[in-house]
Amino acid sequence: MxxxxxxxxxxxxxxxxxxxxKSKVSHFSNLxxxxxxxxxxxxxxxxxxxxxxxxxxxxxxxxxxxxxxxSDNELAEAFWLLEKRGVGVITYGDLLKVPYNGKSLFDYRSxxxxxEIVYSAIDALSIAKKKSDKEWVFLGVGFETxxxxxxxxxxxxVRTGIKNLSVISFHKNTKSIISALGSLxxxxxxxxxxxxxxxxxxxxxxxxxxxxxxxxxxxxxxxPLDILxxxxxxxxxxxxxxxxxxxxxxxxxQEEGNRKMLDSINKFFDVTDCNWRGLGNIKNGGFExxxxxxxxxxxxxxxxENIEVLSKQNQCLCGDVLxxxxxxxxxxxxxxxxxxxxxxxxxxxxxxxxxLAYYKWSRING
Amino acid sequence: xxxxxxxxxxxxxxxxGVKKSCFIGFLERKPEEGEYLLVHAGMAIKILDYQSAQExxxxxxxxIDGELRDSE
Amino acid sequence: xxxxxxxxxxxxxxxxxxxxxxxxSRFSNEKLNIxxxxxxxxxxxxxxxDSFTVFPPFFDGGDIGVLSICGMVNDLASMGAExxxxxxxxxxxxxxxxxxxxxxxxxxxxxxNEQNIQLVAGDTKVVEKGKLDGIIINxxxxxxxYKNVMLPSRDYKxxxxxxxxxxxxxxxxxxxxxxxxxxxxxxxxxxxxxLWEPVKSLIDGDINIKFIRDVTRGGLSAxxxxxxxxxxxxxxxxxxxxxxxxxxxxxxxxxxxxxxxxACEGRLVVVVDAMDSEKALSILSQYExxxxxxxxxxxxxxxxxxxxxxxxxxxxxxxxxxTGEILPRIC
Numbered sequence: 192m193x194x195x196x197x198x199x200x201x202x203x204x205x206x207x208x209x210x211x212x213k214s215k216v217s218h219f220s221n222l223x224x225x226x227x228x229x230x231x232x233x234x235x236x237x238x239x240x241x242x243x244x245x246x247x248x249x250x251x252x253x254x255x256x257x258x259x260x261x262s263d264n265e266l267a268e269a270f271w272l273l274e275k276r277g278v279g280v281i282t283y284g285d286l287l288k289v290p291y292n293g294k295s296l297f298d299y300r301s302x303x304x305x306x307e308i309v310y311s312a313i314d315a316l317s318i319a320k321k322k323s324d325k326e327w328v329f330l331g332v333g334f335e336t337x338x339x340x341x342x343x344x345x346x347x348x349v350r351t352g353i354k355n356l357s358v359i360s361f362h363k364n365t366k367s368i369i370s371a372l373g374s375l376x377x378x379x380x381x382x383x384x385x386x387x388x389x390x391x392x393x394x395x396x397x398x399x400x401x402x403x404x405x406x407x408x409x410x411x412x413x414x415p416l417d418i419l420x421x422x423x424x425x426x427x428x429x430x431x432x433x434x435x436x437x438x439x440x441x442x443x444x445q446e447e448g449n450r451k452m453l454d455s456i457n458k459f460f461d462v463t464d465c466n467w468r469g470l471g472n473i474k475n476g477g478f479e480x481x482x483x484x485x486x487x488x489x490x491x492x493x494x495x496e497n498i499e500v501l502s503k504q505n506q507c508l509c510g511d512v513l514x515x516x517x518x519x520x521x522x523x524x525x526x527x528x529x530x531x532x533x534x535x536x537x538x539x540x541x542x543x544x545x546x547l548a549y550y551k552w553s554r555i556n557g
Numbered sequence: 558x559x560x561x562x563x564x565x566x567x568x569x570x571x572x573x574g575v576k577k578s579c580f581i582g583f584l585e586r587k588p589e590e591g592e593y594l595l596v597h598a599g600m601a602i603k604i605l606d607y608q609s610a611q612e613x614x615x616x617x618x619x620x621i622d623g624e625l626r627d628s629e
Numbered sequence: 630x631x632x633x634x635x636x637x638x639x640x641x642x643x644x645x646x647x648x649x650x651x652x653x654s655r656f657s658n659e660k661l662n663i664x665x666x667x668x669x670x671x672x673x674x675x676x677x678x679d680s681f682t683v684f685p686p687f688f689d690g691g692d693i694g695v696l697s698i699c700g701m702v703n704d705l706a707s708m709g710a711e712x713x714x715x716x717x718x719x720x721x722x723x724x725x726x727x728x729x730x731x732x733x734x735x736x737x738x739x740x741x742n743e744q745n746i747q748l749v750a751g752d753t754k755v756v757e758k759g760k761l762d763g764i765i766i767n768x769x770x771x772x773x774x775y776k777n778v779m780l781p782s783r784d785y786k787x788x789x790x791x792x793x794x795x796x797x798x799x800x801x802x803x804x805x806x807x808x809x810x811x812x813x814x815x816x817x818x819x820x821x822x823x824l825w826e827p828v829k830s831l832i833d834g835d836i837n838i839k840f841i842r843d844v845t846r847g848g849l850s851a852x853x854x855x856x857x858x859x860x861x862x863x864x865x866x867x868x869x870x871x872x873x874x875x876x877x878x879x880x881x882x883x884x885x886x887x888x889x890x891x892a893c894e895g896r897l898v899v900v901v902d903a904m905d906s907e908k909a910l911s912i913l914s915q916y917e918x919x920x921x922x923x924x925x926x927x928x929x930x931x932x933x934x935x936x937x938x939x940x941x942x943x944x945x946x947x948x949x950x951x952t953g954e955i956l957p958r959i960c
Contacts, residue, residue: 242944297635313580575876
């Protein structure tokens with residue numbers, strides 16, 4: 192019983208709740224729910240829920256896979272650091288596959304460039320210490336969940352005075368994108384599943400801007416029962432015409448976030464405008480290392496300026512797919528310029544992105 | 558993941574017999590042995606509230622049971 | 630592509646397309662093109678070849694020597710052949726510890742003896758330090774078709790049962806742990822094991838076996854996809870029935886690995902006639918290395934080659950060919 196939180200992995204209860212939701216959604220036609228977070232997208236897919244409630248209920252994968260929204264100019268910076276400055280880069284495994292101009296960090300590694308994968312940001316310190324004949328840059332990717340880890344690394348870098356390690360921030364701000372989604376055009380979804388881990392860090396009040404769209408939202412965890420419970424709660428809200436934000440992940444999330452984590456973000460980072468793959472420039476969409484820590488900022492240390500970016504992103508309609516305005520098939524690049532081997536936008540980059548999932552699913556009944 | 562022991566800013570957590578070290582410097586208080594943590598990329602975000610977890614499971618079980626009774 | 634990428638050898642999609650575009654296109658012939666684990670050549674003889682490279686060469690539950698013998702035995706077993714002879718080519722990096730080499734050879738000798746396999750030819754090369762990481766072993770195995778069984782079959786029916794002989798992913802986790810990619814206390818030993826004995830018993834038990842393949846790189850997803858693309862069938866798998874090791878599951882949970890893409894070195898997927906499924910399972914249950922065998926699904930259509938996975942929680946997904954290297958995901 193008391194075994195981890197296996198409570199929320201209970202297969203029998205999950206199957207029953209699954210049927211409950213299935214009969215519940217049968218009263219709806221074409222309900223659209225956006226899951227914002229990349230891990231939700233992954234799990235909804237992996238648990239087999241993504242297509243389970245069609246055609247009554249569809250899931251739209253939102254822009255919440257931080258690696259997938261890493262932009263061409265950010266990847267160009269990473270490639271430039273490798274090629275022109277001869278540094279090694281350290282990052283999370285997720286980023287290795289993301290392509291820019293036909294190449295990924297994977298390809299660079301095959302060519303002999305130094306690329307190290309870490310599970311936790313602070314592991315970058317031991318790599319830099321161990322391989323001290325080389326200069327290293329940690330590529331910080333992720334939302335508010337992983338930013339404190341980068342802060343913890345920066346804190347260690349400052350305290351230890353290590354010379355051969357700096358950080359470049361590709362970090363993204365979830366608050367800004369939630370606000371931006373509303374202004375990107377009509378956000379055509381009936382409900383939103385809000386990210387559980389991010390909310391545990393920032394507190395669910397962080398997403399209060401969502402109230403302005405009048406779309407019901409639920410903060411959701413990641414186990415099968417968490418996700419099903421969140422969907423159930425969201426449908427309840429939709430049925431009753433309720434608005435606002437509900438929390439279906441109370442064991443981890445409160446209205447207020449984790450103060451220490453928020454403080455650590457504020458200590459090292461400023462909010463800044465930032466380019467998101469498939470979505471373009473988002474106001475306050477990113478985090479940059481504060482000027483007082485410039486010597487640890489790889490952009491400053493290696494004087495990165497105006498790298499020419501060869502981008503095909505303008506041919507990608509991911510922005511419209513992400514807000515549920517169009518189906519992948521309506522994008523002129525879909526399966527023409529853009530496919531799993533040469534993806535343009537995040538919806539095809541992500542293993543579970545809407546476009547890639549669509550690409551695969553078309554075969555299941557075919 | 559379940560807390561096994563705490564040493565300074567790190568603790569050992571366990572899941573299905575697999576033990577792992579995680580950074581707890583950001584937690585509001587030191588976790589105690591037997592508590593559960595939400596861990597992301599080697600970093601503890603939150604001490605989980607077991608009580609509210611059990612409440613949701615009970616609520617769901619009630620809902621499903623009620624439905625089964627209704628359909629009988 | 631102007632450089633060879635690691636994914637060409639990963640057992641996934643890229644390996645498959647490399648084999649088709651660079652190997653089959655050049656060397657095409659009837660025996661090769663079925664892309665089985667080995668080939669039926671003259672006089673009921675079956676031959677298979679494999680090179681083994683693993684870092685580190687010693688890991689929980691085995692070493693590269695054990696791996697090379699088991700890999701060869703299991704490839705022959707997958708063709709329904711009893712292993713008899715082998716050749717061995719060693720490519721060793723200058724400076725490789727001599728004691729390690731002896732340990733590896735000793736474990737090969739022990740296993741070969743147990744399996745009644747004779748080493749009949751071999752070759753040793755040493756390359757300059759830094760030109761290779763440690764040691765590479767190539768073995769070629771020769772065996773005889775047992776009781777005239779011809780695998781893989783070309784004859785499939787709706788309902789044919791798909792059996793998996795044990796939990797998946799233990800080998801990958803053992804190696805990743807010994808390599809330092811994943812870190813945790815406690816041990817998950819590799820599942821590496823020779824599987825001719827249980828296969829022989831299936832044949833002796835008159836089981837109508839249609840297909841056998843050992844689950845290696847690319848994991849269960851790769852083998853099932855190879856099966857559907859060879860047999861041109863559509864199959865359905867039940868996640869509830871797939872045997873798993875709780876520790877492997879926990880590591881996958883922590884690091885975000887897809888358990889079905891993780892490698893094994895001692896597991897088989899066996900496709901048998903539905904009528905024989907129960908009997909096959911009872912035979913397999915008698916061997917230590919196959920005692921947790923389960924029927925995990927069946928053929929549901931004789932067209933539209935695709936693998937459908939019914940998840941534990943009520944949904945369905947397409948189980949795809951894995952795309953590349955196993956990487957932790959955190960986002």
